[in-house]
């Protein structure tokens with residue numbers, strides 16, 4: 014069972030990604046040889062997760078530039094090629110800010126460079142992979158610390174609920190919201206984790222469940238529609254922790270579709286609602302959630318289910334994949350990949366720097 018979504022060889026400048034469409038039954042790595050491969054892998058969700066897609070895009074540029082650098086006759090020619098490739102990559106998925114942020118950071122580096130621009134961009138892309146893991150470990154630390162500060166001193170173990178996949182399979186390692194759950198577990202403060210299956214891609218049942226089983230964290234899978242019933246049946250659940258694809262300047266947060274209803278349910282049940290994300294997910298240039306573009310995905314992703322065949326004897330055969338239709342042909346489909354949770358429903362936004370909170374009735378201020 015591998016939890017390494019991204020495998021990069023800095024010596025040979027080669028990149029492979031874990032094919033997340035094949036998990037949890039098959040752990041297969043596929044090569045990313047250029048920006049075209051990366052664009053398709055990101056668009057088709059072979060790799061997904063806001064931080065992971067930014068890192069894969071940047072490393073695919075590093076791989077391609079390493080192959081092409083001898084062909085650039087001038088610095089200007091190299092600079093134009095790099096900017097064109099970055100402009101191409103950002104079109105793969107629109108909502109997660111990390112992809113656009115990485116591209117802008119690399120474009121800024123290009124603009125400021127008068128020489129060795131290819132080597133500088135390759136180095137900067139490689140550094141993103143390293144920084145992400147340490148950032149996630151800090152998110153886990155600050156998230157667990159803030160959460161335990163919110164429960165009575167007599168409470169030493171809490172149960173939490175999460176949606177989608179925000180672990181090692183959505184990042185360079187450890188994860189964001191799932192990183193907080195890992196940190197709670199490591200400190201002996203986790204009673205139980207509950208994860209939503211997260212239709213239609215099933216990041217929860219296929220990926221988060223895979224990570225929780227791998228780490229031997231006590232966990233239970235539920236359907237997306239069970240969240241409110243779960244909180245009513247399990248009052249010991251004190252927290253919902255989720256990831257983010259883009260946090261607007263006021264704290265409104267775009268995340269996997271189904272997150273908003275979790276925030277509403279949390280408010281109804283008096284449960285804390287926490288967003289865990291690296292600082293690169295906070296977009297101070299987007300004033301509020303209304304300004305966030307929400308990706309619409311193909312109807313077939315909702316009307317069809319793909320998976321490994323279950324043989325007559327009950328065993329799962331990963332070499333036999335099946336796609337079955339589960340909807341009436343001809344029905345209309347609305348398949349947005351994300352929704353926006355207003356900041357009023359969010360108790361804290363935890364980054365690698367600290368846990369941000371807000372005054373009652375006020376927006377978040379990430380410039381504090």
Ligand SMILES: CSC[C@H]1O[C@H](OP(=O)(O)O)[C@H](O)[C@@H]1O
Nearest residue numbers: 061062063179183256257268269
């Ligand atoms: C740390 S991952 C952030 C974010 O990305 C996921 O979306 P997707 O699987 O479509 O890439 C989900 O919204 C996670 O919360």
